[in-house]
Amino acid sequence: MLFRSKFRPFGQFPPQLPAPKPAISSAAAAAADELLIDSSTSKNPVREILTLAKRGNRPLFLPSNRTRVDRQSRGAGKDGNFMDWEVARTRFEDARLARLETCHALAREGRLKEINSVLKQMLHEEGSGSAPSLCELLQNNFRDCDSCSIVWDVLANVYAQLEMIHDALYVLSKMDSLNMQASISTYDSLMYNLRHTDMVWDIYKEIRARGVTHSEYTYNILIDSLCKQQRLQDAISFFQDVHGRKEVKPFIITFNTLMSGLCNAGLVEVAKSILSLILKYGLRPDRYSYTTLIHRLCAAGSMEEALKLFEDMEKDGILLDVVAYNILINGYRLLGLMSEVWKLIKMMIFQGLKPDLVTYTILITGHCEKGDVEEGLRVRREVIARGIQLNIVAYSVLLNALFKKGQIGEVHQLLDEIEAIGLHMDLVAYSILIHGYCKLGEIERALQVCQMMCSKQVMPNSFTHGATLSSLCKKGMLVEARWYLDNLVGSGLMVDIILYNIVIDGYAKIGDVDGALELYEQILKLGLSLTIVTYNTLIFVFCKIEKLTVAEHFLRQIELNGINPTVVTYTTLMDAFVGAGNTDSMLRMFNEMIEKAIMPNVITYSVVMKGLCKQGRLQKAIDILKDMHISGIYADQITYNTLMQGFCEVQNIEMAFRIHDEMLQHNLMPTPVTYNLLINILCLKGKVDCAEKFLDSLLDKGVRLSKFAYTTIVKAQCAKGMPGKAIIFFDRIIRSGFEVSIKDFSAAINRLCKGNFVNEATIFLKMMLYVGIYPDEELCTVICSAFIKKKELQSLFVLQAMIVKSGILAWDIQ
């Protein structure tokens, strides 16, 4: 009982979105029923995701806690036939009893390992939530037998091993009420599986209170648990308490555990000092001690130091194994040095070691990171051809890469493959799906996946929730995002600062200062530590509502709190100053960050350029481009577009096109904005035909253009007295499938009327009515005045009659 109170029940997440507006139709209800059966009987969640994805239906929120009896009844009684169900139940009970009988027989002979494996198989089939009924069976059928307590103990132990913590705790509480004592090995298992939570200490206290003697693993598990919970100081103190007087000699494993914890916390130097501590205790560092450190150094990019430790390790007589090679190989992959990766793979083969799945996964990751998913998929085929089966990690890498490229068809193909092999989706794999769907804007599908993983007892963590929250925010669904966040907080689940940052950013993007500040207050109340991201986001929202003094004040506040501003902090402020036309303040900020040795990035430079262009200091802007090349920061499309816009504003057509050429020389694909700028400048300079030819040449090359490029040309044709061409060209826009709006028509008609091309304006009006758009009051006025000016009273009356008849101005005329 002690344990149950603290443990939170499963199945609270995901919170369901506020009910989707349309009521669930009867067809959907039928589908829901079908799904219900799917989710409770199917062993493969991937199948369900695919089914959902292919069906493309609305979210159907499934109840996740189906009881066992319910499951049995659905499986057995086809037509709800009572007898069928009764027969099936009896058979099922008989099979369970037979197995428990076997366990007791084995217990009488002391064959613990075999009990363990029988129960493991059994509980795996039973699933979580099965403890109450199994306990009942044990209690009713095996009460007076000597071997009972052994079976009960192994039962609790196996539940713990299978991470069915609820069930393990249930068995323990039952044992307690029956006056049976669990073994230290069972407590160890339980603590190991609860090492990420505070509950280990409750169990440890329980062990002490009951006078159970600790095992050789007990302390190690506790130290590991403290490390896993980032309580390093406590871990070290506990180590000293237990091992300080050297009465209980620590394992080398315990030292390694500590080193691993320190490394994960980024305290590599402290971890290194453990090496000498090991010697002081009369032990020798082993393979794990070295590889733990080396791994950390590789992850931090310190390959040289890592290589040096490898030499030390070899001097100690420890040969490189596959794991050690993989760590090194991954180190080079992280640095993007794929040639070194290949060298090492050849080297390990030369030494008689076989690259394993991890090696290949690193290779696949490397290819995918370069954007070459095809090559990643090729390696996958090669691996399979060598008789190695990919695991969920390798598939995750590929899934993630495919989502990033938007190759959703291939994603589904891989999911099919995962299903066919029978691999289990894990937390990361599910998170990739959720994030992927979110990025595609398919939030409902993402929520379905979330729901599904919950029903499979794979609980979403902060990353998973972050993906959902950020896409809700990106879609501007702040009410839903806030509601989701509040639910997370309300259910007492771990909510970290990142989740708050995401939603604050959501508010910031829509300029909702109050929403952002409300969450800021909440963070303070909860006692979470604010990060620089939080501050950057708050600075951004004040910039957004043009309160630059407040924003800059915030910067000073940050510094007073001892937090270092980053390149993002400064770039945000600089961009706002440029937007407010205050280039001097922008430059002041730029100089300030340089003084603080904060490295500008490509965005910072682009902002500086934008400011300089605004002041007309174009030569200076070009100089910035040169500065960037020198500091090894590559200009991107936006940088070039910014510069190009500067030259377009002074109508320097030649420079605009030279910048375009330079983009191509640097292998940068111009964006729609680039083309819009160029087409616009051609039109402004009266070279409308030239603009049209340029547009055609782009289309020939297969470039996709935005509607703006087309309407720019139409506007120019109208303004420059080419009404006939404008009509033909506008027709082309409609035929190309663009959605035209009243604004596009008004822009053309206004310009035509201004140039007295009243007949052509009328043709536009007819086109407009033809596609089902009606003129507004303003546009009617423009056309009527044009008729009056040209004294075309006949047309005027026709138009007025039409206006009255169509009821466009009905509300005005009364």
Added chain:
DNA sequence: CTAGGGTTAG
């Protein structure tokens, strides 16, 4: 107890 996969800010 060591290796490979997912995340937030301009």
